[in-house]
Amino acid sequence: MIETPQTExxxxxxxxxxETQLIDYLVVIWKWKYLILGGTVLCAVAAGIISLAILxxxxxxxxxxxxxxxxxxxxxxNGSKTYIDSAINLKxxxxxxxxxxxxxxxxxxxxxxxxTTSWPFKITIPQQTSFLHxxxxxxxxxxxxxxxxxxNKLLVNWYDKRFLKRAQRNCEDSILLEMNKLAGLKAxxxxxx
Numbered sequence: 001m002i003e004t005p006q007t008e009x010x011x012x013x014x015x016x017x018x019e020t021q022l023i024d025y026l027v028v029i030w031k032w033k034y035l036i037l038g039g040t041v042l043c044a045v046a047a048g049i050i051s052l053a054i055l056x057x058x059x060x061x062x063x064x065x066x067x068x069x070x071x072x073x074x075x076x077x078n079g080s081k082t083y084i085d086s087a088i089n090l091k092x093x094x095x096x097x098x099x100x101x102x103x104x105x106x107x108x109x110x111x112x113x114x115x116t117t118s119w120p121f122k123i124t125i126p127q128q129t130s131f132l133h134x135x136x137x138x139x140x141x142x143x144x145x146x147x148x149x150x151x152n153k154l155l156v157n158w159y160d161k162r163f164l165k166r167a168q169r170n171c172e173d174s175i176l177l178e179m180n181k182l183a184g185l186k187a188x189x190x191x192x193x
Contacts, residue, residue, distance in 0.1 A: 061139055064136050064141060065133060065135035067131050068132040069131050087129075094134075094155065099159070102154060103151055122136075134148065134151070
């Protein structure tokens, strides 16, 4: 084990050396204060310019939304409503069903909006309601409003046709059933005579 000789220093001298180093630092800082302040201001101005440039380059997104309520078929004596279709079923039809295809095709011709790669509409059902809340993010609010209005028209037209076809099938089934009953009654009348 090698021992290094230790020199004794006076306690006051050690403190004086530390203070001298601190004073030296302060003198250097004071000497270059304009360069330090100028560099700080230059960096702050550069950061501000870059931030503004980024804001100008990246357009702000606006959220445009609409609320749709499925049509009411009837209201019973207690005031509870019976809807043509449930909000959950409509949400599913729009998100991944036939309606999504019809809306995509209609919006492609309306605004050259390509919905084959992504579906930009967010569809939610607010708690304790039977509404559909549909939102769309757009850098131009007018364009977003036009797209949602057109989407609403497409959805209503598609749903009206779908509902009318279903109602027509039900009526045809009812007519067929009644015709079968009538034929049965005529056959029973012929046998009875």
